[in-house]
Amino acid sequence: xxxxxxxxxxxxxxxxxxxxxxxxxxxxxxxxxxxxxxxxxxxxxxxxxxxxxxxxxxxxxxxxxxxxxxxxxxxxxxxxxxxxxxxxxxxxxxxxxxxxxxxxxxxxxxxxxxxxxxxxxxxxxxxxxxxxxxxxxxxxxxxxxxxxxxxxxxxxxxxxxxxxxxxxxxxxxxxxxxxxxxxxxxxxxxxxxxxxxxxxxx
Amino acid sequence: xxxxxxxxxxxxxxxxxxxxxxxxxxxxxxxxxxxxxxxxxxxxxxxxxxxxxxxxxxxxxxxxxxxxxxxxxxxxxxxxxxxxxxxxxxxxxxxxxxxxxxxxxxxxxxxxxxxxxxxxxxxxxxxxxxxxxxxxxxxxxxxxxxxxxxxxxxxxxxxxxxxxxxxxxxxxxxxxxxxxxxxxxxxxxxxxxxxxxxxxxx
DNA sequence: TAATACTGACTGACCAGTCAGTTATATAGA
DNA sequence: TCTATATAACTGACTGGTCAGTCAGTATTA
Numbered sequence: 001x002x003x004x005x006x007x008x009x010x011x012x013x014x015x016x017x018x019x020x021x022x023x024x025x026x027x028x029x030x031x032x033x034x035x036x037x038x039x040x041x042x043x044x045x046x047x048x049x050x051x052x053x054x055x056x057x058x059x060x061x062x063x064x065x066x067x068x069x070x071x072x073x074x075x076x077x078x079x080x081x082x083x084x085x086x087x088x089x090x091x092x093x094x095x096x097x098x099x100x101x102x103x104x105x106x107x108x109x110x111x112x113x114x115x116x117x118x119x120x121x122x123x124x125x126x127x128x129x130x131x132x133x134x135x136x137x138x139x140x141x142x143x144x145x146x147x148x149x150x151x152x153x154x155x156x157x158x159x160x161x162x163x164x165x166x167x168x169x170x171x172x173x174x175x176x177x178x179x180x181x182x183x184x185x186x187x188x189x190x191x192x193x194x195x196x197x198x199x200x201x202x
Numbered sequence: 203x204x205x206x207x208x209x210x211x212x213x214x215x216x217x218x219x220x221x222x223x224x225x226x227x228x229x230x231x232x233x234x235x236x237x238x239x240x241x242x243x244x245x246x247x248x249x250x251x252x253x254x255x256x257x258x259x260x261x262x263x264x265x266x267x268x269x270x271x272x273x274x275x276x277x278x279x280x281x282x283x284x285x286x287x288x289x290x291x292x293x294x295x296x297x298x299x300x301x302x303x304x305x306x307x308x309x310x311x312x313x314x315x316x317x318x319x320x321x322x323x324x325x326x327x328x329x330x331x332x333x334x335x336x337x338x339x340x341x342x343x344x345x346x347x348x349x350x351x352x353x354x355x356x357x358x359x360x361x362x363x364x365x366x367x368x369x370x371x372x373x374x375x376x377x378x379x380x381x382x383x384x385x386x387x388x389x390x391x392x393x394x395x396x397x398x399x400x401x402x403x404x
Numbered sequence: 405t406a407a408t409a410c411t412g413a414c415t416g417a418c419c420a421g422t423c424a425g426t427t428a429t430a431t432a433g434a
Numbered sequence: 435t436c437t438a439t440a441t442a443a444c445t446g447a448c449t450g451g452t453c454a455g456t457c458a459g460t461a462t463t464a
Contacts, residue, residue, distance in 0.1 A: 002443095018309065020222035021222035025419075034446060039422080045421090099307070102304050102367055103305030103306075104220070104305075106217060106301075106370070112371050113371040142384075144383075147383075147384035147385075150376075154356045154357045157359065157360045157363055165314060166318050169315040178346060182349035186344075187388070189394065225452090225454090226453075227454095236412060237411085237454090238455095238457085242409075246454080246455080247454065
């Protein structure tokens with residue numbers, strides 16, 4: 001679709017040059033359309049930017065919810081997390097979007113605020129609930145559930161940054177599989193994880 | 203100093219708007235000088251940007267080296283780390299610099315490459331050496347030293363981003379002290395940390 | 405009175421956004 | 435099936451505003 005081609009080209013250009021420095025002529029050329037056509041789909045450069053964000057972050061929450069919310073044990077949750085995370089980092093444009101959004105965060109505080117409240121806080125509360133439930137059934141033993149949730153998530157942010165910022169200037173890319181494997185192992189120990197038996201832990 | 207005032211103003215403007223969108227007139231006004239004066243200290247906007255980076259990242263390595271390199275045990279190293287990290291996040295302009303550098307990373311790959319090789323890799327090798335030494339004397343027990351070093355550092359990146367991107371759009375700021383306290387605790391457990399006695403562990 | 409530091413109006417390049425004109429597609433009638 | 439006409443999709447030269455960088459002139463200090 002024309003619209004998708006434009007969005008893809010816009011992401012590339014915004015990622016490479018930033019919103020202000022990206023030229024609509026370049027985006028149009030990259031998408032294989034003329035500049036005028038851009039304005040048939042988006043009313044302005046800013047509208048294109050906002051359209052890009054909507055396009056990429058709409059489906060994001062659902063994926064995360066299903067990933068974390070439905071695992072039977074903390075071990076399995078972390079296991080599937082550390083499996084899926086590297087492929088998201090390597091194969092989706094999430095890291096590029098992160099880079100672009102960080103770059104424009106001060107210029108568009110409403111977008112950032114919206115994302116924090118609608119996506120990030122959502123993710124944390126899912127994660128916090130999962131941790132709290134595991135804590136309640138004696139599966140893990142931690143002091144500060146909220147901060148622990150952030151620590152579980154920190155390597156995702158780290159990887160997103162590394163992927164979009166440092167991988168492009170490195171000879172070989174970071175081994176995200178190894179990183180998340182190590183993370184899972186560290187977490188399980190750090191959480192004082194003890195597998196629950198079949199019996200109810202009451 | 204005039205030069206310092208200009209650099210400070212430049213950081214604020216670059217942070218708020220990005221390099222391309224920042225106007226030299228605004229930087230000059232913010233620094234309390236005329237636009238012409240900027241050109242007495244810096245030959246171009248890009249030169250100002252590079253000057254800013256040099257100004258902030260020159261002293262950085264030394265601080266980190268002294269922090270991690272000289273602690274007698276892993277526990278003490280992590281302890282001092284989790285003490286110093288929050289104050290660096292909250293009280294220095296490191297998070298702002300991180301945000302700016304991420305935003306311009308694709309536009310100035312040479313700067314990013316230089317930083318990775320000269321600062322980040324340095325930090326990691328210090329950290330890796332410290333972990334390896336602790337491993338060798340039986341203080342900790344981990345599989346992957348390199349990835350573990352990255353996991354120790356991940357919350358610093360996370361905090362830097364949160365500080366510069368999300369704190370400005372939040373009612374209350376993140377509790378970085380609690381975050382790093384939790385991190386240290388998790389790490390000590392995750393590393394399988396066992397304090398060494400006075401005796402040699404051979 | 406010389407040298408140095410600073411100023412801010414000016415200019416030329418650049419680019420977001422426009423719109424008159426062109427091309428492609430759909431519909432209808434012969 | 436072929437032409438005519440209407441409509442929708444697209445094009446790219448053009449314009450007006452913006453801003454990095456300049457430099458002749460002014461203020462300050464030695």
